[in-house]
Amino acid sequence: MKDMQTIVNLAKARGFVYQWSEIYWGLANAWDYGPLGSLLKENIKNLWIREFVQKRTDMTLLDAAILMNPSVWIASGHVGGFSDPLVDDKKTKERFRADKLLENLIDEKESELGSRDAVLTRFQWLYAINNLIPESWTFEQQGAVLIGEKVKNPNNNEEADWTEVKKFNLMFRTFQGVTEDSSATIYMRPETAQGIFVNFPNIVRSSRKKVPFWVAQVGKAFRNEITPGNFIFRTREFEQMEIEFFCEPESVAPGKHLEWHAAWKDACKKFLLETLSITESNLRFRDHEKDELSFYSAATTDIEYKFPFGWGELWGIADRTDHDLKAHMGESKQDLSYFDPYTNQKYLPYVIEPSVGLTRLFLATLLDAYDEIETEEGSRIVLRFHPRVAPIKVAVFPIVKKLAEQGRAIFDLLASDFQVEYDETGAVGKRYYRADEMGIPFSIVVDDEHYNAGSVTVRHRDSGEQEVVRIDELVEWVRARVR
Ligand code: GAP
Numbered sequence: 001m002k003d004m005q006t007i008v009n010l011a012k013a014r015g016f017v018y019q020w021s022e023i024y025w026g027l028a029n030a031w032d033y034g035p036l037g038s039l040l041k042e043n044i045k046n047l048w049i050r051e052f053v054q055k056r057t058d059m060t061l062l063d064a065a066i067l068m069n070p071s072v073w074i075a076s077g078h079v080g081g082f083s084d085p086l087v088d089d090k091k092t093k094e095r096f097r098a099d100k101l102l103e104n105l106i107d108e109k110e111s112e113l114g115s116r117d118a119v120l121t122r123f124q125w126l127y128a129i130n131n132l133i134p135e136s137w138t139f140e141q142q143g144a145v146l147i148g149e150k151v152k153n154p155n156n157n158e159e160a161d162w163t164e165v166k167k168f169n170l171m172f173r174t175f176q177g178v179t180e181d182s183s184a185t186i187y188m189r190p191e192t193a194q195g196i197f198v199n200f201p202n203i204v205r206s207s208r209k210k211v212p213f214w215v216a217q218v219g220k221a222f223r224n225e226i227t228p229g230n231f232i233f234r235t236r237e238f239e240q241m242e243i244e245f246f247c248e249p250e251s252v253a254p255g256k257h258l259e260w261h262a263a264w265k266d267a268c269k270k271f272l273l274e275t276l277s278i279t280e281s282n283l284r285f286r287d288h289e290k291d292e293l294s295f296y297s298a299a300t301t302d303i304e305y306k307f308p309f310g311w312g313e314l315w316g317i318a319d320r321t322d323h324d325l326k327a328h329m330g331e332s333k334q335d336l337s338y339f340d341p342y343t344n345q346k347y348l349p350y351v352i353e354p355s356v357g358l359t360r361l362f363l364a365t366l367l368d369a370y371d372e373i374e375t376e377e378g379s380r381i382v383l384r385f386h387p388r389v390a391p392i393k394v395a396v397f398p399i400v401k402k403l404a405e406q407g408r409a410i411f412d413l414l415a416s417d418f419q420v421e422y423d424e425t426g427a428v429g430k431r432y433y434r435a436d437e438m439g440i441p442f443s444i445v446v447d448d449e450h451y452n453a454g455s456v457t458v459r460h461r462d463s464g465e466q467e468v469v470r471i472d473e474l475v476e477w478v479r480a481r482v483r
Contacts, residue, residue, distance in 0.1 A: 002370050004308045007363075008231050010381060014438055016040065016366065017232060028234055029228035036438060037193050039391035039419055041239075045218050045276050047360075047388065048241050052267075059214045060203055064195025065184050066220060067176070068190060073187050075331035076194050078171055078322065080344050085142055086168035089153045089160040095155070096224050098142045102134035105151050123428045133292045139165040146381040170223045171235075188222035193353060195219075196244040199322045200336055211262065211338055214245040216334060218358060230309050232359050239358035241357075246338070247350040249322055252296075257350040261299045261319045264354050268303060268315050276361075277386035278368050282306040296323035299348075305364040314364055315356040322348040369439060371379045383439030384462055387482040393418040394478055395435040397428055410456060412470070417475055418482065436461055442478065 011017040015034035033041055053059045073079045085098040109119040116132060123129040127144050129137055137145075143149075143165045153160040172188040175181075189195070196203075196215045203215055219240045228234045247260050263284065270477075272278045288300040303315040325348045329336045339346050369383040389392060394414055398407030404424050411422045421440060423431050426446060435443045443459045450456055450468060458477075460464050469477050 002308060002367065002372075007308075007367060007370065009435075010370070011231075011366065013263065013309055027231075029225075030237065030375065031232050031235065035393045037362070040365070040385075040389070043359060043389055043391060044276065044361055045239075045241065045358055048271070048356075049216070049218070051271050051275055052214075052243060053216050060207050060209060060213070061201060062203070062215050062248045063219065064192070064199060064217065066222075066388075067186050068189060068194065068198070071188055071331055072194050072198055073171065073190075074327075075327045076197075077155055078187070078190055078194075079169075082166040082171060082190060083169045084226055085139055085165045087143070087146060088166050088259055090163060091158075091161045092153060092156065094153065094155060095226055097184055098146060099134040099137075100227065101151055101154065102137075102142060102145055104154065105145070105149055106132050106134070109149075116208065120296060125309060131289065131291050134170065136291050139167070152444065167439040168224075168226055170225065171224045172224050177405045189220075190220050190223050191355070192217045192219045192240045192242045193355065194245060194324070196242070198332075200218070200246070200325060201334070204338060208372045209284045209301065210342070211340060212245065212247040212261050214243050216241070216243045218242075220270060226322060227283070230307065230312075231234060232363050233309075233312060234308060235256060235359065238360070239295075240355060241358050245352040245354070247352060249347050249350045252340075252343075252347055257319055257321070257352065261301070261317065261353050264317050264352050265301055265303075268354050268356070270345060272303070276365055276368075278305075278364060282364075282368060284311065294318075296321050305367075307364070307367065309379065312360075314352060314360060317352065317354045320351045322350055322351050325349070345454075380433055382436040385439040385441070387441040388442050390422045390482075391419065393442065393482050395421040395423065395431070395438075395440045397443060397445050398424050398429050399428060399447040400444055401425070403446050406451050410446055410474070413471070414475060414478065418478055429447060442481070444474075 014036055016037035018032045018034050020030035033390050049061065053061050054136045058255055086095055087098040106119055111230050112117055113122065120132055123145065126148060127141055129141055134142060144161065146162050150159060152158060171190055173185055175184040176186045179185050196217055201207065210478070219239065220237060221240050222237050225236050227236055228236055228327050245260060245264065248256050251258065272283060273280055282303050282305055286302045286304055293300055298321055300316065300317040300318040304311040305314040325336045337346050337348050363460065369385045371382045371384050372379045396407050396411045398404050401424055407422065407424055411420055414420045421435065421438070432443055441461045445457045445459065454472065455468050455470050456474065457466050458469050
């Protein structure tokens with residue numbers, strides 16, 4: 001069954017993801033990517049770069065530093081406002097995100113009262129709340145609903161004694177250099193995006209790109225999450241793949257940025273469906289309601305994935321207007337505006353930001369590939385990654401050990417171009433099953449008869465069908481299927 005514990009167990013057994021520092025009993029919610037996991041993550045990242053960077057003429061890639069001047073985070077609003085509403089249960093001293101407790105409460109109330117409208121009417125009447133988006137409520141409103149509705153501690157399902165809701169800044173702080181006072185305080189970046197904004201003038205100058213163009217970046221981000229969890233869905237150290245798409249502002253091309261926002265929704269969907277081969281029914285698009293939007297955002301859409309614990313945000317696509325460049329211009333006192341050589345106009349571009357968590361997308365990809373087959377010996381696991389996504393593309397199995405030399409020759413033939421698994425021990429059927437569980441799409445069996453005739457047999461993971469392929473065509477045969 002595709003529940004989270006099954007995936008965690010498989011991930012560990014097959015070397016996708018291990019618990020971090022396991023020999024020291026681990027560190028809560030920190031994970032390492034094992035031999036298969038690091039390959040899968042690299043493949044997803046490289047496919048994203050291929051689709052959004054390599055195949056475009058209007059893009060550039062950036063790799064900015066994780067530690068930045070603290071003024072960056074003052075300008076971006078992270079020092080002052082990057083916080084979650086935190087609440088403690090005084091009885092157990094456990095901490096929770098108030099907005100997440102309230103989201104669960106709304107779902108429970110919906111089943112109890114029959115509709116979301118009925119929940120809204122109750123909340124309007126009792127707490128003067130006008131929407132069902134707890135994130136947008138004041139801390140006082142969140143606290144009033146938690147206490148008024150007698151929300152239980154989700155860990156023990158017992159009545160809680162909630163503190164008032166407090167602000168908790170999610171930035172990881174550290175010190176630069178030898179002193180540990182406030183003048184040496186710096187932050188681990190909580191998103192990769194700001195590295196793009198502060199480099200905007202450098203990129204325009206050095207790349208000579210013209211608006212509209214975009215900058216893409218992949219890298220680590222750190223957030224001191226109150227309630228990390230659900231395996232690698234929410235962690236304190238994670239990776240993001242972010243794009244800042246600089247386009248014409250409302251004053252130059254009215255409404256154009258909204259058209260770009262819609263186009264980005266389509267581009268992200270196409271990547272998930274066509275490049276990663278994610279199942280469409282496991283995805284949904286959720287446009288933010290007006291009172292959920294940040295004050296500067298003209299439109300925001302979340303692409304959500306149906307995780308075993310419910311729908312969760314995978315990819316956020318935000319129309320951030322000129323908010324970030326304006327904020328950095330104010331803080332740094334540098335002119336960050338763009339001069340359009342075609343129209344001779346000077347302006348601050350608007351920005352569309354499609355931002356996806358690489359590690360969260362890894363989880364969605366792994367879950368989506370997971371399948372179980374019922375056999376006479378019981379059920380067995382097959383990971384049905386698209387060949388272009390699969391961490392290992394081909395397995396090479398000499399049918400018997402004495403054909404190891406021939407098997408090695410096939411491995412050497414393929415290994416310069418693809419990730420190849422080589423295994424010469426055990427029954428071939430068992431080796432096939434192991435390859436299926438690793439998500440390897442093609443298993444090559446080397447036997448005397450075919451090898452001497454210049455060919456090998458390839459078994460397809462998904463259909464179990466076998467095909468004879470000429471050795472001198474093998475590299476191209478695989479290449480055509482893993483593109
Ligand atoms: N620059 C915009 C930004 O960072 P976000 O919605 O906070 O927006 C973007 O994050 C994406 O990063 C999310 O959609 C999610 O996929 C991923 N993400 C955010 N926090 C995460 C965490 N604690 N663990 C894993 N992935 C996370």
